Amino acid sequence: MGRGKWFQRGDHNDARKREKMAENLWLKCPRCNEIQFAKDVERNLRTCTRCEYHFRLRALDRVEITVDEGSFEEFDANLYSCNPLDFPGYADKVKRAQEETGLTDAVLCGFARIENFPVVLSVADFEFLGGSMGSVVGEKLVRAMERSLQKRLPLVLFTANGGGARMFEGLLSLMQMAKTSAALARMQENGVPFLVVLTDPTMAGVYASYASLGDVILAEPGALIGFAGRRVGNQDMGMKLPEDFQTSEFQFRCGQVDRIVPRREMRNTLALLLSFFEEEAAANAAKSA
Amino acid sequence: MGRGKWFQRGDHNDARKREKMAENLWLKCPRCNEIQFAKDVERNLRTCTRCEYHFRLRALDRVEITVDEGSFEEFDANLYSCNPLDFPGYADKVKRAQEETGLTDAVLCGFARIENFPVVLSVADFEFLGGSMGSVVGEKLVRAMERSLQKRLPLVLFTANGGGARMFEGLLSLMQMAKTSAALARMQENGVPFLVVLTDPTMAGVYASYASLGDVILAEPGALIGFAGRRVGNQDMGMKLPEDFQTSEFQFRCGQVDRIVPRREMRNTLALLLSFFEEEAAANAAKSA
Amino acid sequence: MLQNLLEFEKPIAELDALIEELKRTAADPDRLAEAKASNIDFEKEIAGIEARREQVMRDVFANLTPWNRVQMARHPQRPYTLDYIRLITENFVELHGDRINADDPAIVGGTARFMGRPVMVIGHQKGRDLKERQMRNFGSARPAGFRKALRLMQMADRFKKPILCFVDTPAAEANLMAEEEGISRAIAWNLEQMFHLRVPVVAAVIGEGGSGGALGIAVGDRVLMLEHAIYSVIPPESCAAILSEFGRDRSRAPEAAAALKITAQHACQFGAADEVLPEPPGGAHRNPAAAASLLQTALHKHLSELETLSPDQLREARYQRYRRLGQWLDPQAMVENASRKAGKTKPETI
Amino acid sequence: MLQNLLEFEKPIAELDALIEELKRTAADPDRLAEAKASNIDFEKEIAGIEARREQVMRDVFANLTPWNRVQMARHPQRPYTLDYIRLITENFVELHGDRINADDPAIVGGTARFMGRPVMVIGHQKGRDLKERQMRNFGSARPAGFRKALRLMQMADRFKKPILCFVDTPAAEANLMAEEEGISRAIAWNLEQMFHLRVPVVAAVIGEGGSGGALGIAVGDRVLMLEHAIYSVIPPESCAAILSEFGRDRSRAPEAAAALKITAQHACQFGAADEVLPEPPGGAHRNPAAAASLLQTALHKHLSELETLSPDQLREARYQRYRRLGQWLDPQAMVENASRKAGKTKPETI
């Protein structure tokens, strides 16, 4: 899993390597070392056919395995980063990420249905600059939240934001933490549900804002979830850390996660939860739609 | 201090012994062992002249050192316990406590002023059945809370409820925890301040209800404060306990207490806090009164 | 066959064993023929013993002492919260964690459907075997448990879903760690916050209603008690150990249990509970499905009543429900009442 | 004399030393007579050096690099939260504890009077000497600190008192214990809950505005920055250590500081802050009383403005203040805007 190395991977455009691997027929599980057909792994929702290790999912693949077929209608696809700090190298990084992922930025938002429950869906893609949150991600999330609020539809959000706040946009990225929290405060006040699924990895500014604010917080097994990576911050990480430090299981143990849900059960779990949150209005809307 | 022995003392009508001691000219400090004139201790607000050990205070003495002279107007003095469970020995205990303390039950409530701030004041007396909360205490506290709410006056409450809920009244005592919390919920909702001073001892059902619900919680130094006495409950207390277990200092360390305030500073500290909570209305009322 | 029988259940168990033996015999064609030859009518025999069993059961349960009630409430085979949730709700998704620093397995909770409506269910959970019992700390909740419960209640409140609480705990945890994590404040905070809830809350004491640990999730608009559940300010053992009346002797807990008046019937008399739900003959553990069914019916009835009230009405009624608890004498009020004579006579005590 | 001088402060300090020396000499009658005999005019000499000192100071502070700003913000002699509280409020009563399990000395708070009004004051607190620094964890708050801060804010909210926050932290604590106690959730929860507050909140970054640890108590209706305070998404050292642009080398933090645009002026440009408060010449630490005075004036001005708003207006404005933060391109909106021509031109980015 390379715990604690996620940032480096994102930074090095591991995506490129990944794509090369994807062309490959074979895949080696980093946990159990089983070498297996890449196609079999794909068919298994990108989990190891032997040990159920959860490989990362690209945003569109996540959408596909989560929502009712053909129900996803993306919105706000056309927002672009603009390098507000003139940060060295940032423009190039964005351009390369766009080319390599086919995405405009790190998050997709849209309307969708899950087991016929209408929702607003937001899915991040780690391959786009570690799924980190800059102005575009923040704005897209807030627009999604505002649509949730306006239509009183639950927001279902998959994190996968490795780097947390996107440091290339400096303070503007930090402010997205407050901005998204503001929109969530409105949802909370108006009783519109927010379901979070923490996926590998979820760190720092993202985990310390909207990702921790779900009414319900689910997590995929074995995901890296935490506040500060070992090289970020100046804390002394020399102390003895538990085996499972900064994993889904650790966060569950510490009371931060409602359930750890294997990928193959995620859709069903979400549907059960959505049946709790369903409002008469929404239910009727669903029937008449 | 006899930590953990408070209940036994209360149960044994330590009050009688205490009164005998009070007749005595000399007093020995249980902490520093200094033998001193009882009068000197009285003059020192019943704290040791050498080490500032805080002796327990009778309710009326507490009122006297806390409020502006002559400002205390007691209300609801005439409620009496009625042994609703026919609990063996309870009626006698109450009668004896009434004779020995001159009180009708374990708590005094009334209007008062502290440094000219009008308040509702509630003071418990440990000598009355360990200051424990039965129906009368619960009812008197709730009436005090309702008066606070109605007049928008801060409620200042000194605990000294050794035994927590008064077991001789069984479930009715337990229900006083909910009843007082209900009244406090109304005060909270309406922004009427509740200041608690934890005094020796504050335990169990009292600490697990209103005593923990102060907007501000002060504590006298060295008071016994905790959930379960060592002989109450079936927990294993065999483990190594910290030196200061279940003291004011322990509870402060654990984030449960805002400040530890020596007796001689209490009045001033309360006044400073009351100046924060003062409302225009109350301020005007104070001026015109 | 039931395990872990209480002493007073044994006569019943012996008859149960006899009936079973006879039925097994009757099912064997050879033995049946034999019996017929000897003119023995199995059916009649069995019916006779079953009638006797009914009688014994009635006698036993008509004469339970308060201490027997304690034993029943703590019966190791008694259905627990998760049993009831499984039997009377659908779509249960257990939710975990207090969002502070822990998940406490001594309290469980989650979203579910109950008789067609979404509800939040919360309850103490004891363990069935030794390992689970330890894991669940015997149903004694730590601060994290009370915080989780409140988090879930407030979530239900936000989304306007009613709350069902199942109460079954010997007491709140009281060790050093519980104290360090603010057990008193955690309970107190729940008590206060539950009065803010704008949705119906129905609590059912299904086993042990142990003091503040029970009350911490049991501030309900209605509080129901299963027939053999108890509700007490202090465990009878501790009461006996403390009071000179009982020689400060834990083993005199049965006397303390009687003095404390901890039965469901008493809880109703004191106004702490609203209804006693009769259990299946011999107790809930002899027929969990029937117990669940009657609990379901009662919960549905009370919820349905409460659902007709507005949030403000609910909260006002909840306040008044607790406001009037307690019994005392007020001589002055009595005098005033007497002198008013024709006036409305409002008793000071309930 | 000031201790712990920064490199670029040394020329000023040398002139300060010279001035002091000359003044001391001038105060000695013998030396003064001597000087007069040699026709040396001490007053003129001192005035000349003081003028030079002013010039050097102006030059130095006009040319501070971003890294120098970081150094200024972290200056060990800079006034801290409790200094400002002492200097600009009355009746301060520090309140402690998160009512969960700890009191975090890295965040202080309490009730006070500010310019005649009751306020809740809250701030990060660094330590002055080594012992206090350790006790206060260098101003890096743990979860209990954020929880205490929120508890006090919600208390202020309940009693309709405004809130003043002083921000001065390198970052939130990030060790194992912080993680176990839910540091991320603690910060996130504060961010969300601060948007519910119905009272004015003014935050002043007085030193280091370190990332989420700063923001966790800094969701204000107004955010002020002292001239030499900084506000950054990540410590420059960490940024340098992570990015290949800086060779993954912590020692290249000055370059990262420049790239991150962490100064007070930038914070205003980005809309994250509303006003830069010029510090006394040479920085707040050279004249804490003057720094406190200007902070007091600014806080009072902003509070007074906010006090004219209703709770709903406040919350709406607070929402909008954060809602518009961020910069991006929206080609579609640009096209639509262009085609609308005469329509109201509302830029998508601020």
Ligand SMILES: [Zn+2]
């Ligand atoms: Zn594997």
Ligand SMILES: [Zn+2]
């Ligand atoms: Zn002494």
